[in-house]
Every structure is written in C-alpha cells, then in structure tokens.
Amino acid sequence: MDRNAKAWQIALIQCDIALGNPRLNRERLADKMEQAAAAPVKPDVIVLPEMWNTGYALPQIGGLADPEGQDTRAWVSSFARNHGIHIVAGSIAEKRDGRVYNTMLMFDREGREAGAYSKIHLFRLMEEEKHLAPGEQPVLFELDGFKAGAAICYDIRFPELIRTLALNGAKALFVPAEWPHPRLHHWRTLLAARAIENQMYVIACNRTGASGNDAFFGHSLIIDPWGETVAEGGEGEEIVTGAIDLDLVGQVRERIPVFADRRPGLYEL
Numbered sequence: 001m002d003r004n005a006k007a008w009q010i011a012l013i014q015c016d017i018a019l020g021n022p023r024l025n026r027e028r029l030a031d032k033m034e035q036a037a038a039a040p041v042k043p044d045v046i047v048l049p050e051m052w053n054t055g056y057a058l059p060q061i062g063g064l065a066d067p068e069g070q071d072t073r074a075w076v077s078s079f080a081r082n083h084g085i086h087i088v089a090g091s092i093a094e095k096r097d098g099r100v101y102n103t104m105l106m107f108d109r110e111g112r113e114a115g116a117y118s119k120i121h122l123f124r125l126m127e128e129e130k131h132l133a134p135g136e137q138p139v140l141f142e143l144d145g146f147k148a149g150a151a152i153c154y155d156i157r158f159p160e161l162i163r164t165l166a167l168n169g170a171k172a173l174f175v176p177a178e179w180p181h182p183r184l185h186h187w188r189t190l191l192a193a194r195a196i197e198n199q200m201y202v203i204a205c206n207r208t209g210a211s212g213n214d215a216f217f218g219h220s221l222i223i224d225p226w227g228e229t230v231a232e233g234g235e236g237e238e239i240v241t242g243a244i245d246l247d248l249v250g251q252v253r254e255r256i257p258v259f260a261d262r263r264p265g266l267y268e269l
Ligand SMILES: NC(=O)CCC(=O)C(=O)O
Pocket: 050, 123, 126, 152, 153, 154, 155, 157, 177, 178, 179, 180, 183, 186
C-alpha cells in the first residue's frame, strides 16, 4: 500500500438473533460490539446483520418494531461517539407513520447519523411483503468522506439498484442480511458479482442460527473490487474481521475502465 493509501479495519458481528426479543438482542449485540471495539486492531467500522432487533417475528412486528427507530438511534449513536467507530447498524424493524419498515441505519464515528435506508425489495419467500412496507429511495452515505451504498439482503439480486449506487459514487456496498440455506451458492456468487461488475468493496454481514424453517448460515463476507475474498465467516457466531484499502477501488477502475466504456444509450430495446 502506498503512503497515500487509506485503510479501514472492518468488524462484522455475525450472530444469532432471538425471535421477537428486541431487549435481549440489543444486550447481546452490545456485548459483541464492546468485544469488537476492544480488539487489538481497533475497527474503523462495525457492521451488524439484518432485522437484528426482532428477527422475522413478522406476525407480531407492529408491536415489536422500534418507533421511529428512536431507541436504536440513541443507543448506536452514543456507542459510535464513545468508541470513535463508524457503525453500519444492520437493519431493524422500524415503525413509522403506522407502517413497519426494514430499515438500515448508519452512524459516523462522531455519532452523527450518516444515512438511513429502508429495504426496497421485500422478500416474498419470507413473507416480508405481507407485513412490511417497502422503502422507496436508494441511499448513499459518507463515512470519512468515503461514499458507500446501502442494500439489504434480497436487494443484491437487483443489479440495477447496485449499479445506480456505483454510478452515483459508491465505492463500497454494505449489506446486512438474514440469508438462509440452501442458497449459500447464490449468496457468495451474487456478492462477488456485485463487487466485480461495480469494481467496489462489498461488505456483507449475515446472521447465524435458526428461526422457523430457516437455517441461517453466516458466511459474512468482505470482497474487494477485484472480486477477491478478504474475509469470510464460518457457520457459527463470530466477529469476522478484515482490512480494506480504500485506494484499491480507483486502481481497479483505472485498470479495467468499465465505467468509461459503458454505452448506456444502447441498453434499452
Ligand atoms: N432476508 C432476505 O431478504 C433473504 C433473501 C434471500 O434469502 C434470497 O435468497 O434472496
């Protein structure tokens, strides 16, 4: 890495989620985040999984969701500020305007909210569309002046969304997830494809454990803009760590100038 290169240490909190028990989930996560923050190499960014406050307790979700995400926002913001660590706080069930959204929250190391994104594509296989309202807006956010995009789990099956984020400046994509067996092959392949085609880092945190008929496999991943795996978790609970070189995005984009070579005028029939 050259002298101007910037590196970030990433910590992905790959953990189980207690169904319908926001208080317990927060306590467990708080412990794990303290553990991650105290690592010999302190993380620059901590990432949490999808719907970590409730899991997929969808029939009860109206009563469990965090109103306006207020409790989560206050807690995560103060953790970020007290530890000087950016937090991509996975997603939570958030109650807003009488509806419940699957909302991802991002905080910078000063504790300022850097962005909030509600999942655009609801996943029918887990009946999200019956209980949740879809988000309507793609979201970019900045941490230390570095632009990143937000996507939640099923969203990675929609390359158009991720391309839009990349075209608007995203150099990394953060992906909280609850992605179960038997689709490990899809998970790995889609994440790697999004990284390679957009020449960006893909940083994805998946839960572990089981809920109903779903067995979640972990395998949280950090993939670089060349498509190489920087770090990958196993199937159990762990804090997956890896370092990313923020200058690599520009180097890869220079080497194969995909963005300069695009011919968007020809992409419609
Ligand atoms: N929580 C989700 O969006 C799951 C998406 C998933 O499993 C898939 O195969 O897509």
